[in-house]
Amino acid sequence: MDLSEVAVVGKSEFKVPGGKLLRARAEARNHKIAFVQVTGDFFMTPETDLEDLEAQLLGSSADPDAVRDAVNSFFRSRGTVITGASPDDFARVIISALES
């Protein structure tokens, strides 16, 4: 069995300075995102955008630059209002979960 196919979900945590705590669980397989979930005490309107983001990231590139672009362009296109964190903070916590 190829070691890269062993499912190990990475975890990370990031406290936004002056903001909220973000946590991510994520897993990459063959450089593609196979699982991603972000949790935390932030506020987001509409709140369904988070699930949509997670769904959209599945199967996309796990490369840090690609993740950063995907997360930022998703929130920009939706006009999501996030309180206590920025789109970059979401990208950052997802990237470090993928790398952990």
Next chain:
Amino acid sequence: MSESWRFLDLKVSDAYTNMAVDEALACARGEGGSPNTLRFYMWRPSAVTIGYFQSVEDEVDLEACRRYGIDINRRISGGGAVLNSSTGEITYSIVTADDDPRVSQDVTESYRYLCGGIVEGLASLGIGAEFKPINDVVVRGRKISGNAQIRRYGAVLHHGTILVDYDAKQMFSVLKVSKEKLSDKMIQQAEERVTTIRRELQRNVSFEEVRRALHDGFRRALGVKLVPGEITPHEEQLVKKFREKYASREWIFRR
């Protein structure tokens, strides 16, 4: 002449009903058949509520909750995990239309306006409190009230809790606030970050006194007339529907 809002006076319910009532009020307000509302409530049994985006596993010690008989629920609103103690706090909710001119579309300004009732109410008890962005009310830098807000159904639902009394040990045993073990030092640190009405006034303030102060505080800060009312039969129907969701494992453990 100032506008009239409905006032739903203090009632005690379990977490599932409390959360269902808040969502039902927002839903009915958005449909247009219900008025703007201020509601006071308490919790029995005590319950941990976590924010919409939080994970139960990360935030809650399930075994400690079982031991204390504390329910667990997920709010529709974001924000952090809270122990809603049956003996330690008054919770309130405010529901308005999404386009109410008093409730700014700017998140911080809307919190400042709606939390103003707490600041006014505490002032009338002799406690100098202030709103602290993003979503807290603090006294001398210590948190006395946590709040959360969501816009949905064409309505604003804003709710929060005001600490009357506080059991740091119980709070730390049900909330996973830190990976460190429960220690005296942690409790001491928490007590430096959190305060309560009874602690500030150094006396056994009754819930009735707090209820009255908050009622008058919200009336003044919101600039509206509060008219005592009841939940409508339609809202009651919605409560039944939403209560099923809040009581389901699927909802509570969705993250």
